[in-house]
Amino acid sequence: MEFMGKLVGDLGAMASIGPMIIGEKLGLYKAMAGAGPMTAAELARKTNTYERYIREWLCAQAASGYVDYDSATEKFSMNDEQAAAFGSEDSPFYFLGALDFAVAMMRDEPKILDAFRTGNGVGWHEHDACLFRGTERFFRPAYTRHLIGEWIPALDGVKAKLETGGIVADVGCGHGVSTILMAQAFPKSRFFGFDYHPASIERARAAAAAAGVEDRTTFETASAKDYPGKDYDMVAFFDCLHDMGDPAGAARHVHETLADGGTWMVVEPYANDKVQDNLNPIGRVYYSASSFICTPASKAQEVGLALGAQAGEARLSKVIREGGFTKVRRAAETPFNMVFEARRG
Numbered sequence: 001m002e003f004m005g006k007l008v009g010d011l012g013a014m015a016s017i018g019p020m021i022i023g024e025k026l027g028l029y030k031a032m033a034g035a036g037p038m039t040a041a042e043l044a045r046k047t048n049t050y051e052r053y054i055r056e057w058l059c060a061q062a063a064s065g066y067v068d069y070d071s072a073t074e075k076f077s078m079n080d081e082q083a084a085a086f087g088s089e090d091s092p093f094y095f096l097g098a099l100d101f102a103v104a105m106m107r108d109e110p111k112i113l114d115a116f117r118t119g120n121g122v123g124w125h126e127h128d129a130c131l132f133r134g135t136e137r138f139f140r141p142a143y144t145r146h147l148i149g150e151w152i153p154a155l156d157g158v159k160a161k162l163e164t165g166g167i168v169a170d171v172g173c174g175h176g177v178s179t180i181l182m183a184q185a186f187p188k189s190r191f192f193g194f195d196y197h198p199a200s201i202e203r204a205r206a207a208a209a210a211a212g213v214e215d216r217t218t219f220e221t222a223s224a225k226d227y228p229g230k231d232y233d234m235v236a237f238f239d240c241l242h243d244m245g246d247p248a249g250a251a252r253h254v255h256e257t258l259a260d261g262g263t264w265m266v267v268e269p270y271a272n273d274k275v276q277d278n279l280n281p282i283g284r285v286y287y288s289a290s291s292f293i294c295t296p297a298s299k300a301q302e303v304g305l306a307l308g309a310q311a312g313e314a315r316l317s318k319v320i321r322e323g324g325f326t327k328v329r330r331a332a333e334t335p336f337n338m339v340f341e342a343r344r345g
């Protein structure tokens, strides 16, 4: 019965995906955040929606613990934690970007089913566009919380270099979230974003223009093994080394393109080295996403090493060292990420 109880909880999470998507699209969460207790009729009026549906939606949210319910007044409200997770895309704890991952995984299931049978890969670019949007929206809050204030200062001498003016390559940059945050924080430095996926590069360019950092950012379509340029002070890989087919080949190219004394920052999903130590809620998220996204992405490229999203420090360090780096250390970590520093020379 305990196991069935767990499964009912999981079923509730699965059944919540659709209502949560609607809540975001209709601005229901936004309308509740900071607004105090309200009835279904009040929320419906505020969001120009139909009251009976909103009442059912609110009850589902309350049963999930995503909003609070006061039976005395029959009103629903959002506390500070709920508002931080659901209320605004600018919140450093915004959670709803994760929904795009769930949608992409379901839409791509037929392709992945086939890959499980054939052993073939499914390239990052072959996924539903929800995945690219979801990566941007879900990763941005964590990067906003940690990148400038914690991860870069944890790297030896990098913050000082970027403050006075350094040259940085952000490889596998996707929609350029990390590139733009760094460009905003270090206006004297120059940032080059590379990704093999042309549509992501287009989106990164538009996002940089909207953020007002066009003057110090350049985005180009290129792979991790052949991106142009030399003598970078820092090369950064955010959550992409394990997605690559030939991460050791990429490591060699990073080593060739760094300046002497330059730093390679590798941000990877948090993972322990042994499977049994990853059998927890975070490992559950990563192993599931990895079986649908990261492992097929790597299998679609040359070598197809398929590190997976739970590669762990020992395997990642080995790949980094294969590129010619002799000094590798874990510089920082959060419950979701590990940050490695590898120095050239």
Ligand SMILES: C[S@@+](CC[C@H](N)C(=O)[O-])C[C@H]1O[C@@H](n2cnc3c(N)ncnc32)[C@H](O)[C@@H]1O
Pocket: 124, 125, 135, 136, 139, 171, 172, 173, 174, 175, 176, 177, 178, 194, 195, 196, 197, 200, 222, 223, 224, 225, 237, 238, 239, 240, 243, 244, 245, 297, 301
């Ligand atoms: C999980 S996403 C991370 C995107 C971005 N770094 C971020 O953190 O928001 C992985 C990215 O790696 C890119 N990628 C995968 N293989 C690549 C390769 N061999 N060369 C360059 N980019 C690659 C994908 O196109 C995708 O944008």
